[in-house]
Amino acid sequence: MFQDLRWRITLMFVGLSAIIYIALTVLGLIIFEHGLNASLDKQLKVVLSEIGHAIDIDNGTPKFRDWIRTVQTEPPRSLATIQLFDSTGHLLEHYGAAGVKQLFHTSSESHNENKSVRVLCSPIMLNRVTRGFVQIQLSTRERDQALSELQWDACLIGILFLFALSVTSYWIAKRVTRPIQDSIQILQSFVADASHELNTPLTILQARIESLERKLSKLGIQQEDLTIAAKSLERLNQVVNDLLLLSEVEDPISEISKTQVNISSLIHQVANEMKDRFAAKSITLTIHGIPEIFVNGNSEALHRLFCNLLENALRYTDEHGQVNVSLDSSDKDTRITIEDTGIGIPAESLPRIFDRFFRVDKSRSRASGGTGLGLAIVKAIADAHHGTISVQSQPGHGSRFTVIVPSLYHHRSKKKVISLL
Ligand SMILES: Nc1ncnc2c1ncn2[C@@H]1O[C@H](COP(=O)(O)OP(=O)(O)OP(=O)(O)O)[C@@H](O)[C@H]1O
Numbered sequence: 302m303f304q305d306l307r308w309r310i311t312l313m314f315v316g317l318s319a320i321i322y323i324a325l326t327v328l329g330l331i332i333f334e335h336g337l338n339a340s341l342d343k344q345l346k347v348v349l350s351e352i353g354h355a356i357d358i359d360n361g362t363p364k365f366r367d368w369i370r371t372v373q374t375e376p377p378r379s380l381a382t383i384q385l386f387d388s389t390g391h392l393l394e395h396y397g398a399a400g401v402k403q404l405f406h407t408s409s410e411s412h413n414e415n416k417s418v419r420v421l422c423s424p425i426m427l428n429r430v431t432r433g434f435v436q437i438q439l440s441t442r443e444r445d446q447a448l449s450e451l452q453w454d455a456c457l458i459g460i461l462f463l464f465a466l467s468v469t470s471y472w473i474a475k476r477v478t479r480p481i482q483d484s485i486q487i488l489q490s491f492v493a494d495a496s497h498e499l500n501t502p503l504t505i506l507q508a509r510i511e512s513l514e515r516k517l518s519k520l521g522i523q524q525e526d527l528t529i530a531a532k533s534l535e536r537l538n539q540v541v542n543d544l545l546l547l548s549e550v551e552d553p554i555s556e557i558s559k560t561q562v563n564i565s566s567l568i569h570q571v572a573n574e575m576k577d578r579f580a581a582k583s584i585t586l587t588i589h590g591i592p593e594i595f596v597n598g599n600s601e602a603l604h605r606l607f608c609n610l611l612e613n614a615l616r617y618t619d620e621h622g623q624v625n626v627s628l629d630s631s632d633k634d635t636r637i638t639i640e641d642t643g644i645g646i647p648a649e650s651l652p653r654i655f656d657r658f659f660r661v662d663k664s665r666s667r668a669s670g671g672t673g674l675g676l677a678i679v680k681a682i683a684d685a686h687h688g689t690i691s692v693q694s695q696p697g698h699g700s701r702f703t704v705i706v707p708s709l710y711h712h713r714s715k716k717k718v719i720s721l722l
């Protein structure tokens with residue numbers, strides 16, 4: 302249970318950290334790219350403002366002055382592509398690095414001709430008439446390379462960071478859950494010790510009351526108070542025994558002993574033991590499924606598990622109802638479902654149904670002798686077998702309890718249907 306909790310805390314922590322890391326990394330990359338683009342745009346503007354002075358208009362057509370050819374080898378300009386277009390978009394002159402030979406009317410980024418460039422274009426006006434365009438391009442290769450390197454670095458750092466975080470969060474989860482684990486163990490051993498201490502005097506008391514009852518009835522004296530006391534004592538005994546069983550099954554130190562158990566015949570045995578009580582309420586009990594399924598389990602504990610589930614099906618189903626038990630097995634799991642057409646369980650009670658002393662309708666349950674420990678025992682037994690128990694229910698229509706335990710092996714011969722009533 303605690304191992305599971307530690308992994309859940311670790312996974313939650315690492316998952317949340319991964320989301321935050323990815324979000325921050327993406328944000329960081331966007332800001333970094335934005336910064337690089339701003340720097341490229343600034344360079345484009347600087348080159349354009351310098352080049353602007355070197356343009357003449359000859360017979361209505363723009364052309365570069367001669368000195369541009371001598372200075373265009375200067376570092377910023379030599380990296381830039383400087384192009385001059387006429388008013389129709391026809392390329393007139395071209396200096397600097399090889400760029401994309403195309404006029405972009407808007408300042409943008411282009412990925413044509415297998416080249417990625419950032420562009421700044423400005424119209425050349427004379428007497429309010431556009432005579433041509435001057436366009437500066439800068440390759441985005443350096444920027445893209447820087448971004449890609451940063452992305453890889455961020456991935457690598459992320460993996461290392463999450464690995465380190467997993468180790469530390471598992472260690473922290475272990476330390477954090479230790480006091481809870483200790484308190485639960487103290488509570489469990491308190492319940493176990495108290496139940497153990499109560500068990501002996503209660504058994505003696507019960508035996509003495511029964512003998513007193515017998516003696517008085519021999520003398521012809523009917524003692525109603527004594528009968529009530531005997532019943533209450535029996536109930537108290539039941540609670541103490543249930544608590545003892547729960548602490549035994551839940552004991553993390555001494556795991557319950559397990560052998561090869563034929564779960565199909567165990568269920569038939571439980572059903573046979575209870576069939577008269579089902580008949581008394583005219584409830585049809587049927588068992589469907591594979592006749593030979595073996596699991597690694599404790600037959601006494603599994604007997605108790607099915608007893609409790611069938612007891613509930615009997616107790617919470619009205620006369621002339623139906624209870625179906627079905628058994629199925631794969632190589633991995635064995636699935637046992639116990640379905641009744643009883644009163645059902647309201648949806649809001651379903652999450653608490655396996656809690657100790659929880660009862661949906663306390664008065665009804667108490668009247669029928671229930672203490673609310675039956676399903677807690679069922680859950681503890683299923684857990685001790687590395688299995689699960691789940692419930693689906695619809696008030697007024699019935700409930701279905703599904704127990705899944707790991708399979709040992711099964712004989713998938715013809716499916717058998719047994720109707721007990
Ligand atoms: N098959 C069922 N149909 C309807 N309600 C159910 C069913 N099984 C359990 N419940 C509800 O769940 C509650 C808890 O069941 P649980 O078996 O733990 O206790 P209980 O039957 O009241 O007492 P006991 O400890 O004697 O079993 C019951 O009080 C009942 O309200």
Ligand SMILES: [Mg+2]
Pocket residue numbers: 609612613671675676
């Ligand atoms: Mg019960």
